[in-house]
Structure formats: C-alpha cells, structure tokens
Amino acid sequence: MKDRFLRACRREPVDMTPVWFMRQAGRYMAEYRALRERYSLLEICAQPEIAVAVTLQPVDAIDVDAAILFSDLLLPFTPLGLDFDFVKGEGPSVERPIRSAADVERLREVEPREALGHVLETIRLLRRELEGRVPLVGFGGAPFTLAAYAIEGGPSTTYAHTKAFMYSEPQAWHRLCGRFASLIADYMRAQIEAGAQAIQIFDSWAGALSRPDYREFALPHSRHIFEALSDTGVPVIHFGVGAAAILRDLSLAGGDVIGVDWRLPLDEAWEVIGADRGIQGNLDPTRLLGPADGLFAAATEVLRQAGGRPGHIFNLGHGVLPGTPLERVQELARYVHRTSAS
Amino acid sequence: MKDRFLRACRREPVDMTPVWFMRQAGRYMAEYRALRERYSLLEICAQPEIAVAVTLQPVDAIDVDAAILFSDLLLPFTPLGLDFDFVKGEGPSVERPIRSAADVERLREVEPREALGHVLETIRLLRRELEGRVPLVGFGGAPFTLAAYAIEGGPSTTYAHTKAFMYSEPQAWHRLCGRFASLIADYMRAQIEAGAQAIQIFDSWAGALSRPDYREFALPHSRHIFEALSDTGVPVIHFGVGAAAILRDLSLAGGDVIGVDWRLPLDEAWEVIGADRGIQGNLDPTRLLGPADGLFAAATEVLRQAGGRPGHIFNLGHGVLPGTPLERVQELARYVHRTSAS
Numbered sequence: 254m255k256d257r258f259l260r261a262c263r264r265e266p267v268d269m270t271p272v273w274f275m276r277q278a279g280r281y282m283a284e285y286r287a288l289r290e291r292y293s294l295l296e297i298c299a300q301p302e303i304a305v306a307v308t309l310q311p312v313d314a315i316d317v318d319a320a321i322l323f324s325d326l327l328l329p330f331t332p333l334g335l336d337f338d339f340v341k342g343e344g345p346s347v348e349r350p351i352r353s354a355a356d357v358e359r360l361r362e363v364e365p366r367e368a369l370g371h372v373l374e375t376i377r378l379l380r381r382e383l384e385g386r387v388p389l390v391g392f393g394g395a396p397f398t399l400a401a402y403a404i405e406g407g408p409s410t411t412y413a414h415t416k417a418f419m420y421s422e423p424q425a426w427h428r429l430c431g432r433f434a435s436l437i438a439d440y441m442r443a444q445i446e447a448g449a450q451a452i453q454i455f456d457s458w459a460g461a462l463s464r465p466d467y468r469e470f471a472l473p474h475s476r477h478i479f480e481a482l483s484d485t486g487v488p489v490i491h492f493g494v495g496a497a498a499i500l501r502d503l504s505l506a507g508g509d510v511i512g513v514d515w516r517l518p519l520d521e522a523w524e525v526i527g528a529d530r531g532i533q534g535n536l537d538p539t540r541l542l543g544p545a546d547g548l549f550a551a552a553t554e555v556l557r558q559a560g561g562r563p564g565h566i567f568n569l570g571h572g573v574l575p576g577t578p579l580e581r582v583q584e585l586a587r588y589v590h591r592t593s594a595s
Numbered sequence: 596m597k598d599r600f601l602r603a604c605r606r607e608p609v610d611m612t613p614v615w616f617m618r619q620a621g622r623y624m625a626e627y628r629a630l631r632e633r634y635s636l637l638e639i640c641a642q643p644e645i646a647v648a649v650t651l652q653p654v655d656a657i658d659v660d661a662a663i664l665f666s667d668l669l670l671p672f673t674p675l676g677l678d679f680d681f682v683k684g685e686g687p688s689v690e691r692p693i694r695s696a697a698d699v700e701r702l703r704e705v706e707p708r709e710a711l712g713h714v715l716e717t718i719r720l721l722r723r724e725l726e727g728r729v730p731l732v733g734f735g736g737a738p739f740t741l742a743a744y745a746i747e748g749g750p751s752t753t754y755a756h757t758k759a760f761m762y763s764e765p766q767a768w769h770r771l772c773g774r775f776a777s778l779i780a781d782y783m784r785a786q787i788e789a790g791a792q793a794i795q796i797f798d799s800w801a802g803a804l805s806r807p808d809y810r811e812f813a814l815p816h817s818r819h820i821f822e823a824l825s826d827t828g829v830p831v832i833h834f835g836v837g838a839a840a841i842l843r844d845l846s847l848a849g850g851d852v853i854g855v856d857w858r859l860p861l862d863e864a865w866e867v868i869g870a871d872r873g874i875q876g877n878l879d880p881t882r883l884l885g886p887a888d889g890l891f892a893a894a895t896e897v898l899r900q901a902g903g904r905p906g907h908i909f910n911l912g913h914g915v916l917p918g919t920p921l922e923r924v925q926e927l928a929r930y931v932h933r934t935s936a937s
Contacts, residue, residue, distance in 0.1 A: 416879065421885045460837070464859075464860055499858070516805060516837075516841070539754065542763075544763055
C-alpha cells in the first residue's frame, strides 16, 4: 500500500509529498455524473455498493495517495430527526430547522453503529477493495458546522439564525453542540473500527466566528471529538475554511494535521499552527480552472512554502469544483509527486 | 455639525467615539419597508427625493455620527451595458455576465456626471437637508468586487467564473479592472464635488483571494482609486470582508481608514494596518440579534481594543441584518457614545 499519506500524517519523512483532493469524487467526473443520472446524492450514500464505486472512481483515475469515503456531512441528521434533502443548485435543505431550545430537546438519541450502519458497511467494503492501494479517510462534521446547518436549515452567508441562537440561548446551544460532539466522536470511532485509516473533521463554517466566539461556542465541542479519538492511534485532520484569524485556536482544539485554505500562505499558517502538527493544503481549487502553467506555478509555490518538511499533505484549500477538467487534476497529482520527489 | 466622524477619519482627538452602521438604512427599519412596498430598490436609487428620504431615516432615528448615501454598488453597471436587477432573496442578477475578453471590449464608455447624475443630485439634496447635523459618506465598489459581480452575474461562494477568467485571461481581466478603477475614481470624485464629505470603497469580496492573487489581480486597480482621490482632501475608508490574511496588502493599496470585520480582533487588525491609519469596525452584526448584555459586552470589548486611540470609528463588521430590532441599534449607538465619552 502507498503509505506516504499516513506517514505524512505522523510527520515521518516521505519519498514524495502525498496528495489527495477534497471532493475528488464528484460532479467534475463523467462517471460520477452518469451515476447521478440514476441516483440522488442521498441514494448513493445509502447504498454501500454504489458509494464504494463512487469513492473508487478518482482512485482509479488519478494518482492520489488516499481515498476519501463518499458520504455527506449531514447523514447523522436523519436519525436525529432532522429530515433534509438536497435542493438542486442550492445545497442541503433541512425540513424543520432548529430554532428553539425545545427543538434541541426533540432530537432523538442516535446509535451510529445502527443508524449509520450503511456508511460503516461502505467503509468495510472499501477496505477490501482498496487493500494494497491507498489508505481510506473517513470523515464527519465539527459541532459548530453541524449546529449551524441544523439551525440555518441550509447554506447561509450571514449565519444570522445560528449566531442569534448562540447568543440568545447559550445553554441550548451548548446542549446542541454537545449532542453533535458525542455523536460525531462515536460515529468517527465506529468509522475507525470499520476500517477508516484516518479521519477528517470538517469545520467548514468556523471561519464565520470571531475569535472569542470560536473559543466560547465552538472550540470545547470540537476538542471533545479529538480527545475522544486520541486513544485510537488513527490520525485526525482538522479542516477549517476562511479560518485565518482563528487558526491558532482551531489547532488548539485538536488534530494531528490541520487543513487550511489558500487565504493564508502555507508557511505562515504552519508557523501559527506550530511545528508539532502536520499541515494539509492549500491550493485554490479555482487554479484547476485556469491554464496549466499558472496551476503548476501555484502548486510549486505551495511546495516551496512547505519546504519539504515532513508533515505536509498536498490538497486543495476547498473541494474540487464542478466543471474542473479531469486532466488538470490528473496533471496536478503527477506534478506534485514529480516536483517533490527527493 | 457633529464633526467627530471626520475628526476620527483624520485621527484627531474626539469627545467620544463616532459611530455609524453599514446598511443603517434598510429592511430592518419599518419606514424603509413601507417605502419598499411602493418602490423597488433600483427605483429608490433612481429618484433623488426618495433616496434622500431613505438616507435620512436612520439619521433621524438613531444617534449616528454620519449619514451614508443610500445607493447600490452596481449602479454603474447599467450605463456600462451590464443590465441587472434584484432577484428576491438572491440579490443582484446581471443579465449577460462578462465571460470573455470580447465581453470586456463591449462595455460602453461612461461619464458618471451624466450617467449617474441622479446619484449626484441625491448627494446635493442630502447636503442641504443634513446641514448642521452629520457628515455625508459617499461610496463605490473596488474594482475586484465589481469585476467579480460582473463575471459571476450575482452572488457566489466559490468565485469560480471570476478566478477562471482572471487566470485564463489576465490581460482582459486587467482591462476590465482598469475600466472599473478609472470609472470609480471619476465617480467618487464627482460624489465629492457634489458634496460627499467622506468616501467608502467596498471591496466586499477581496477576502476570497490568496495574498499573491490579491497583489497581482486586485491591488493595483484599487490603488489607482485611492491615488486618484488623494488630492481631494476628503478622507477615504477602505473596507474588506474576511480579509484577515490580506489586511496588510489591502491597507497598502490605500485608504485613510481601513474598515475591518469581526474575524480579527480590532487591536490585532490595527497593528497589521499600522498606526498611521484609522480603523473602522468591527462588531459582528449578529450581536444585534441577541440579548442586550451580550451586545454591550461585545461593544465594550471593541472599544477596549481600540484603547481610546484617535482614529477609531465604531461600526459593524458588515451591514445591519434584516430582522435587527431598531431599538438595539439605537441602544448600541448610545452605549458606544456613553462608554467612550472622555
């Protein structure tokens, strides 16, 4: 098995910089679009054989050093009693968003090994299929991001409902995030037991918070997850978006590797995070929509900033965008390997 | 006239911290909603008497130290040949977004004193109405943000079209931003001649850019505007959102005062910007949706970080949100004045 991804997670020397891409399975791939003509996103997630096939599509097509489970951050919502669906062009939409303390109390108890057994089955099947190839990354949402989805009911630019709830009902907020923290800790442990060899925690919306708010309303709940997983020996990546101003606190919440976007130069981000952690990132995914020379120049700059230090995993600063040419992604993976080979 | 806003712009001592609010005229005010039942946003902007009335609504209702012209960043689009309208709940929508170098060449020449004469007339009327009360702030968009609107055709979270264009067609990109830079410089100068006593340049989307991209694709065009206005003697505020990682470069582009959001603590932001500039901000506008004690505590923290140094203008880190109770805004203005009074 290619082990450079897991070695980099542990900050061990590697023969070349490992690379994988957030949303490496998705709309930009013709095979995925073909499957999506027959199945909805949630149908793919619910059927292990299909989720396996989608997870493997980029592993077959691109020289990546890790597979990432094809799933969705919001899958735990349904068993909690938060029904949701995907509205075309708008992302997820929660039927009855959480808007009161009583709504928090209404959430059902969830045993992820039962309620999300199909995801665990996907992981078991994937490990069998992937044996001898690349490690498998499982994932879940950070409590702040999940709570914000549950309260907004879908994407937001202002997080007005979320923050109004947080400020007005701090006890209910902490109960809600506490519920997500223990559920996700449990769910990630189950993913690891099923065979996930690394975990990524997505705090996609944490960048909306001021530093004091991150510390008060988000950090303790994220920390719970990292602490709960610390005895597993499985590396955990902690990813935030637009989080330049809270990066130090985000890294203090936990994570063996911190995932960063392109807004802060990688060397500066690593300085903030500290040399005792790995770093994942941080090419702007829109670079893949432009010409190859600019793409390679930007990738070279990321590698230069990483300085060949052990602990760098090359990735984008956010997911691969729909409309990205597959060839560009293939070229980028090859380029990162070739350029970083020692 | 209350002059503490203009004094703070020049970093002169003030009796108390000046305060105004981005979008202090808007949906959260009953008087505005009543007018909006009869007129669209663009109709209000196009009719000086109505735009004057809307601009004055918060000046009458709240103890603010500045009035901000009621207008829209995209008004210059129509004379350029970029027809747009507002789609309910989704924001502006440009009919035929710019997607090629040829689209850039197609843009019409604009003489803002003619094409946007109604805005200048609004300013002249406002100065008459405001005489003896508070200074009037005019405004315009920064070239990057305007180009991104023109290319995306509306709000975006990824700026995929914008960045793909920027990377793939750098010459056309620079021509487009050059057009916006000279048009906005000219338009701002016309606003000043009509009576605007300060100008705010909104680079609302600059936070989407990496630092090298900001330097290459945005900064030179923004700088053109600040340099073009430097001989007017009128203070210019330069505002960015989510710009923590590019704040130094944004301030180097220009501006007597730099407007910042809540993501970076104000004292740290001021350190980055440098003591030779003023700072405007930076309360999270969602604080106005929560209870008064939390609002006042957060406002106190902003004032503490400003440390009573000359050059701080209290504002939100983004516009007042719809649904904000007017009383909270009134209380906040009074609180800032009372707490900062020397």
